Amino acid sequence: MNYLGVFTVLYVTSIGNAAARSKGGKMPSQAIKLYYLPPSPPCRAVMMTARVIGLELDLVLTNIMKGEHLTPEYLKMNPQHTIPTIDDNGFILWESRAIMSYLANAYGRDGSLYPKNPRLRAIVDQRLQFDVGTLFSRYSALYAPMLMRGEPYNEELAAKVTEAVAWLNTLIEGKPFVAGDNMTIADISIVVTISSLDAFNFDFSAYDNVSKWYERTQKELEPYGYEEINKAGAQQLASFLKKN
């Protein structure tokens, strides 16, 4: 796999993030720095969240293939050397879902993306944990060895992904969005995972609730640069696999 070949195209499209619109919520004194790489799923989730909130980001391209996340400066900031990492005027945070919660909490205009009500928020948190611990984790277990080491498609690991998609299908039964009536950061997190599966041509069409929710959420995110940030990033990631 080689992330390098896609930098130019995606860097240019991601620059469009600077055009993020302020929607009247509290804004940081200086644009928040985001250390990122366009095809990275967790980076895409943070970028989409910022767009929906209307936050401008200062995008710092961090080429993990060149070890730019392993410099002494980067390690001082994030010893775990992962992207995405944000620097909000000296406040450093990594782990995409923690960043998404922070951005919605600190800068969201209202509680719609991350509800204040404890039970509603708990459901959003549960969905986020389901993504990081189960759905995305199983996606990653299937595709990371193929991407990184050119390993063959593993049917057993694929069955685990299907099982997680089936759980998602059940938990969104009768709901327009994964945590209820409106789109939350849990939808953004999960749509990044599902769109990555889609880009790898993973077939989840048998799961009607998931398919309908996927259509609905993509449409909801369309005005916020979904195509250029998330769809293009997912396709670029999948293109690495085709090159292997």
Ligand SMILES: N[C@@H](CCC(=O)N[C@@H](CS)C(=O)NCC(=O)O)C(=O)O
């Ligand atoms: N759970 C983390 C995962 C972050 C992660 O593993 N990012 C990858 C890129 S997609 C990375 O930084 N890899 C380089 C490394 O871990 O050294 C999150 O959601 O932010």
